[in-house]
Amino acid sequence: MACLKIRYLYIFLLVLGAVCLYFSMNNLILFKEEPFVFKKESGVFLQLPEIDCRQNPPFLVLLVTSSHRQAPARMAIRQTWGRANVVEGRQIKTFFLLGATATQRDMTAVSQEGQRHGDIIQKDFVDVYANLTLKTMMGMEWVHHFCPQAAFVMKTDSDMFVNVYYLTQLLLKKNRTTRFFTGFFIMNGFPIRGQFSKWFVSKYEYPWDRYPPFCSGTGYVFSSDVASQVYDVSESVPFIKLEDVFVGLCLAKLNINLEELHSEQTFFPEGLHFSTCRFKKIVACHFIKPLEMLTYWQALQNSPEDECPVV
Numbered sequence: 001m002a003c004l005k006i007r008y009l010y011i012f013l014l015v016l017g018a019v020c021l022y023f024s025m026n027n028l029i030l031f032k033e034e035p036f037v038f039k040k041e042s043g044v045f046l047q048l049p050e051i052d053c054r055q056n057p058p059f060l061v062l063l064v065t066s067s068h069r070q071a072p073a074r075m076a077i078r079q080t081w082g083r084a085n086v087v088e089g090r091q092i093k094t095f096f097l098l099g100a101t102a103t104q105r106d107m108t109a110v111s112q113e114g115q116r117h118g119d120i121i122q123k124d125f126v127d128v129y130a131n132l133t134l135k136t137m138m139g140m141e142w143v144h145h146f147c148p149q150a151a152f153v154m155k156t157d158s159d160m161f162v163n164v165y166y167l168t169q170l171l172l173k174k175n176r177t178t179r180f181f182t183g184f185f186i187m188n189g190f191p192i193r194g195q196f197s198k199w200f201v202s203k204y205e206y207p208w209d210r211y212p213p214f215c216s217g218t219g220y221v222f223s224s225d226v227a228s229q230v231y232d233v234s235e236s237v238p239f240i241k242l243e244d245v246f247v248g249l250c251l252a253k254l255n256i257n258l259e260e261l262h263s264e265q266t267f268f269p270e271g272l273h274f275s276t277c278r279f280k281k282i283v284a285c286h287f288i289k290p291l292e293m294l295t296y297w298q299a300l301q302n303s304p305e306d307e308c309p310v311v
Contacts, residue, residue, distance in 0.1 A: 038137060038239045038246075047114040047122040048146070049095055057149035059090030060168060061224075063139040066096045066158040067127050068106045071113065073158040076290035078117065080297035081161065087168040093150075095119050095142075096158070097135050099127030129198070129241075132217075136243040137234060143227035151177055153227055156219040161288040161296055166281060167221070170261050179256050180223040183215030184267035189245065199242060206240055213258050214248025216269040219284035221261065229254050276300060277308035 051058075062082065066074055074096055082094035096119055101107050114120035121142050125134045136155060143153055152171055156162055174180070189211040191201040230250040237249045251258075261267075266283040274292070276299050279285070288296070 038133070038234050038237070043123045043125050043134070043138075045121070045123055046100065047098075047111065047120045048142075049114075049118050049121060051093065051147065053147035053149040056091060057151070058093045058147070059150070060087075060092045060152045060154065060164070060171070061143065061147060061150045062092070062094040062154045062156065062162065062164070063121075063142075064094065064096045064156055064158050064160075065132065065135050065139075066098055068098065068101045068110050070158045071109075072290045073293075074113075076293040077158065078119070080293050081164050082119075084164045087165055088172060090151075090168060090172075092164055092168070095121050097139050098122045099125045099131060099135055101127055131241075133239065133241055133243040133246045136217075136247065137231065140227045140231045140234075143224055144231045148224055148228060150224045152180075152221060153224050154219065154221045155217070156284060157217070157286075159286065159288055160219055161279070161285045161293060162219065163279060163282055163284070163300075166266070167283045170266070170283070171221070174261065176259075177223050178225050179229075180259060181215065181220065181226055181251060181256055182222070182259050182261040183220030184218070184265075184269050185213060185258050186211070186216060186244075187213050189214065201240060201242065206238065206245075211245050212248050212252035214244050214251070215258060216267065217242075217244030217247075218269040218286045219267055220244070220247075221283075226251075226254075226256060229256070274299075276303045280308060 064074075064077060064082070077094065084092050086092065098110060098120060099122065101110060110120065110122065114122065121138065123134070123138050125131050125138075127135075139153075139155060143150065154162070154167070190209060191203075191206050191211070192199045193203070194200060230247060233250050233253050234246075237246065237253055240246045240249070261283065264281070266281070268282060268285045271287040272278065272282065272285045274296055279296060279300060280303070
């Protein structure tokens with residue numbers, strides 16, 4: 001009797017293994033036949049800022065990726081570089097890019113914040129790191145549909161210090177309004193294959209050994225026509241969760257080259273020790289906490305024009 005039970009158990013395990021193998025192979029085949037691609041105009045806008053770019057086109061639009069947990073950072077930006085509305089006689093506008101939150105309480109809080117400040121762009125995708133490409137493309141879509149009249153756009157993050165004054169000066173000197181893209185160049189980036197890395201990319205997602213040139217997602221600047229072109233070409237580019245790489249893939253397909261904004265380094269994705277004179281000549285610096293943002297901005301505002309030596 002015991003032998004019979006063991007035999008039945010053995011047959012059951014064999015059948016179960018065959019069924020599991022069948023379904024896993026079929027799922028793999030389906031997955032390979034239908035890889036995830038970015039779909040234009042997918043998702044619904046939950047919040048849009050009240051701005052008419054046709055009547056008063058901004059010179060520079062700053063799109064800041066954020067999440068519901070980063071409300072203090074958004075407030076710090078609103079009180080510092082995001083507050084600057086006119087620089088060198090040019091209009092500057094700052095907006096925050098958010099997805100949908102897990103709880104109704106958080107959704108309500110973000111909705112109320114948007115109504116209060118009028119500076120949130122939000123869609124109904126889940127707001128997680130893996131959807132950062134969707135968040136960035138939401139910003140591109142918004143520029144394409146609602147603000148193509150802007151001269152320039154900057155995509156940046158909520159832990160970045162942005163010197164909008166110096167950036168505006170450099171853009172005016174550059175005198176480029178089409179097919180322009182700049183930031184901190186990453187020329188020989190490669191996929192990280194370690195599965196436990198935050199930046200893991202499988203060979204199925206991206207089978208090649210090198211990325212095309214791209215700019216660090218901490219902050220890059222482009223002429224507004226690039227937003228429309230990237231948005232238009234995005235469906236035909238292999239989707240990847242690393243938004244800066246995805247944008248780089250789009251640029252490569254569009255044959256848009258990266259261009260230096262200045263002969264000296266102005267974008268600092270790895271951070272930078274603060275000094276008033278140094279921060280007067282940078283565009284963007286990473287790893288800035290809300291309190292530091294307020295302190296640094298105040299120091300720059302209080303600094304005399306001729307305090308720093310001319311180099």
